[in-house]
Amino acid sequence: MTTDTPARLLQLLSLLQTPREWPGGELAGRLGVSRRTVRRDIDRLRELGYPVEASKGADGGYRLVAGKAMPPLLLDDEEAVAIAVGLRAGAGHAVAGVDEASVRALAKLEQVLPARLRHRVTTLQAATTPLTSGDGASIAPETLTVMASAVAGRERLRFAYRAADGSETRRQAEPYRLVSTGRRWYLVAYDVDRDDWRTFRVDRVSEPFATGARFAPREMPTGSAAEYLRRSIQRQQETYGFAVAFAGSVAEVGARLPRWLGTPVEEEGGGGWCVVRGDTGDPVEWLAVRLAMVGCEFEVREPAELAACARELGGRLSRAGAGEECG
Numbered sequence: 001m002t003t004d005t006p007a008r009l010l011q012l013l014s015l016l017q018t019p020r021e022w023p024g025g026e027l028a029g030r031l032g033v034s035r036r037t038v039r040r041d042i043d044r045l046r047e048l049g050y051p052v053e054a055s056k057g058a059d060g061g062y063r064l065v066a067g068k069a070m071p072p073l074l075l076d077d078e079e080a081v082a083i084a085v086g087l088r089a090g091a092g093h094a095v096a097g098v099d100e101a102s103v104r105a106l107a108k109l110e111q112v113l114p115a116r117l118r119h120r121v122t123t124l125q126a127a128t129t130p131l132t133s134g135d136g137a138s139i140a141p142e143t144l145t146v147m148a149s150a151v152a153g154r155e156r157l158r159f160a161y162r163a164a165d166g167s168e169t170r171r172q173a174e175p176y177r178l179v180s181t182g183r184r185w186y187l188v189a190y191d192v193d194r195d196d197w198r199t200f201r202v203d204r205v206s207e208p209f210a211t212g213a214r215f216a217p218r219e220m221p222t223g224s225a226a227e228y229l230r231r232s233i234q235r236q237q238e239t240y241g242f243a244v245a246f247a248g249s250v251a252e253v254g255a256r257l258p259r260w261l262g263t264p265v266e267e268e269g270g271g272g273w274c275v276v277r278g279d280t281g282d283p284v285e286w287l288a289v290r291l292a293m294v295g296c297e298f299e300v301r302e303p304a305e306l307a308a309c310a311r312e313l314g315g316r317l318s319r320a321g322a323g324e325e326c327g
Contacts, residue, residue: 005041008033012041014074016052021061038062077117084109084121087141103178104152107145139185139203144178147187147202150210151175154217156192159208161200173198174215177225181260188225190218197221199232239281243301244291250274256294261287275301284309 008031015022015030028035042052042062055061075083087106110118150157154174161171173189180186185202197220222228245267246253253264253274262278280287288309291298300307 009041009044010074012038013045013050014076016045016050016062016064017074021055021063023061027062080109080113080117081120084113084117103144103148106141107148107152110145111149143202143205143208144185146208146210147175147178147205150208151178153210154214155210156213156215157189157208158211160206162204162206171200172211173200174218176217176220178202179225179229181229186229188220188228197228199229233281239279240303241277241279242287242303242306243275243277244306245273245275245299245301246294247273247297248294253294253296256296258290261290285313288313 011031012027015027024035024038027038031038031041033041042054045052051065052062053065055063084106087103087109110121113121147157149155157171157173157175159171159173161169163169172192173187174192175187175189177188178185179188187200187202187205189198189200190196191198220228222231246264249272250264250266253276257264257276261280262276264274264276267273267275282290284303284306287306288300291300291310292313300310
């Protein structure tokens with residue numbers, strides 16, 4: 001019998017988070033208390049925000065249902081390890097759709113993981129070889145979690161940074177946001193030593209350390225970190241515009257096309273085609289491959305270099321499929 005009320009509530013909550021309905025008598029037997037005590041404990045959980053639904057009947061039953069807000073969850077050891085490994089794998093390879101929210105969740109989870117579980121997560125990840133697309137550089141998940149925690153806690157960061165030319169510098173910055181482009185992670189921060197805003201590719205960051213020194217957030221010059229990053233990338237590289245028409249609906253193409261390549265709009269005149277226009281600094285060879293991965297028939301409108309590359313790629317793939325040698 002569990003006489004300590006908080007411990008009993010946690011045990012009751014752990015039972016209810018199993019996706020099934022629990023008869024009141026069975027809960028009372030599991031907890032070693034009366035059915036009346038179970039009813040009082042259910043009322044306490046409801047007061048804490050857990051949506052517990054009761055069913056009528058001879059014995060009655062209880063189950064946890066979806067509510068208006070996300071209540072705290074209790075995870076057993078295996079569940080905690082599985083979630084941590086999954087978040088680490090996704091965050092470390094900048095998978096499209098795995099954004100800052102996932103990194104924040106990983107930072108919160110690893111903060112409270114017992115040492116024995118943290119060791120299991122590290123061991124499992126070290127023994128696992130992920131199959132990735134190769135579109136972006138791999139990142140140590142610990143780097144992202146340190147940065148995410150510093151962003152949330154408004155703590156200054158110290159880290160080593162390797163520039164594109166290979167030069168190494170030490171930086172002290174006020175981290176504002178982590179931004180994922182789907183291929184890479186970037187840190188948008190105020191560089192204290194240079195007295196200006198900067199963007200840092202996270203795969204070039206090493207030895208990040210949250211100093212504990214708090215700062216008051218400054219106003220972004222562009223209003224949002226994503227817009228600042230977009231402008232920063234355009235300043236740092238030569239870009240070119242492109243226009244591609246897809247034989248598919250806006251919804252279909254939009255679901256398959258990475259956000260950083262642009263937003264499809266319905267082509268004038270209809271016909272089931274939509275058009276994507278954008279600017280990029282990526283090589284035309286990579287862009288041609290990525291457009292083909294959308295899985296729809298498409299037509300390159302501009303530039304001519306991209307159209308030529310797409311024709312060459314199509315011919316090469318056709319010869320490969322026919323078993324012919326590439327001349």
